[in-house]
Amino acid sequence: MPRDNCGRCSILYVSDVSSVYILGVRVDRVTFQQTLALIETFIAQGTPHQIVTVNPEFVMLAQRNPTFRQVINQSALALPDGIGVWWASRYLGCPVPERVPGVDLVVRLAQLSAHKGYRMYFLGAMPGVAARAAAVLQARFPGAVVAGSYSGSPRLEENTALVERIRAKDPDILFVAFGAPAQDLWIARNLETLSVPVCMGVGGSFDYIAGVRPLAPQWMRNLGLEWLYRLITQPWRWRRMLALPLFVWYVCWSRWNRKNHRLVNHSLHL
Numbered sequence: 001m002p003r004d005n006c007g008r009c010s011i012l013y014v015s016d017v018s019s020v021y022i023l024g025v026r027v028d029r030v031t032f033q034q035t036l037a038l039i040e041t042f043i044a045q046g047t048p049h050q051i052v053t054v055n056p057e058f059v060m061l062a063q064r065n066p067t068f069r070q071v072i073n074q075s076a077l078a079l080p081d082g083i084g085v086w087w088a089s090r091y092l093g094c095p096v097p098e099r100v101p102g103v104d105l106v107v108r109l110a111q112l113s114a115h116k117g118y119r120m121y122f123l124g125a126m127p128g129v130a131a132r133a134a135a136v137l138q139a140r141f142p143g144a145v146v147a148g149s150y151s152g153s154p155r156l157e158e159n160t161a162l163v164e165r166i167r168a169k170d171p172d173i174l175f176v177a178f179g180a181p182a183q184d185l186w187i188a189r190n191l192e193t194l195s196v197p198v199c200m201g202v203g204g205s206f207d208y209i210a211g212v213r214p215l216a217p218q219w220m221r222n223l224g225l226e227w228l229y230r231l232i233t234q235p236w237r238w239r240r241m242l243a244l245p246l247f248v249w250y251v252c253w254s255r256w257n258r259k260n261h262r263l264v265n266h267s268l269h270l
């Protein structure tokens, strides 16, 4: 059974993870360290696992896309990525211990790859961006193993060739940056055939790591104000960002209504 490897706590087993359902969408109550320990277990097991990084936009998309909701709820790990889900879990009385932002996890996994030799594949984003993100991470963590990178697309016509291309490189970790929900639906559709132990949708992470898009300054990230930074730097996304106030409204309504809100123990079958 895996241990939390923070070094300070005694023994923390992470085989049982509890989850909170926010508007019917699962979010796991895990810390960053537990997430890393679980990912290491997934790789040791060798069987395919899907990881999703849940933010308010995911939750709102899942309200009108039942397939997306099912993919999130059946994933191996549904991480509390956004400040909105962190707030909602608290507001609903089932707090997640901390945020596990996808972009930070990609960076940390690259560091782990340098120590453990995990093979990473970078799929998605605009042509050249995945390769650049991989190169940035390799420069930062010498020894990190890049099995491959490719921009590709989630289109059905490309599916078979894309899956074959990735299988040929036999990665341990596959990062997919097609944006949500396309990336997560693509992973779910191909998870078994890909046979990669860890497949994770990473949204705009490659853009941030490659420096194509600016990441909010650390103080804004600490305050959970990435959404404000995005609104200022990418004002054309305002329509998409309406998901956040809508999410807040629905969460308040759901608490008032005591609906869609339950805490369950979710067994990860390690």
Ligand code: UDP
Binding pocket: 124, 125, 126, 151, 152, 153, 154, 177, 178, 179, 180, 182, 202, 203, 204, 205, 206, 207
């Ligand atoms: N993207 C892609 N193919 C598509 C749609 C999007 O490769 O068909 C990429 C896009 O270039 C970006 C990433 O998907 O690198 C995520 O974009 P988005 O702005 O949606 O990221 P998020 O808001 O989820 O961080």
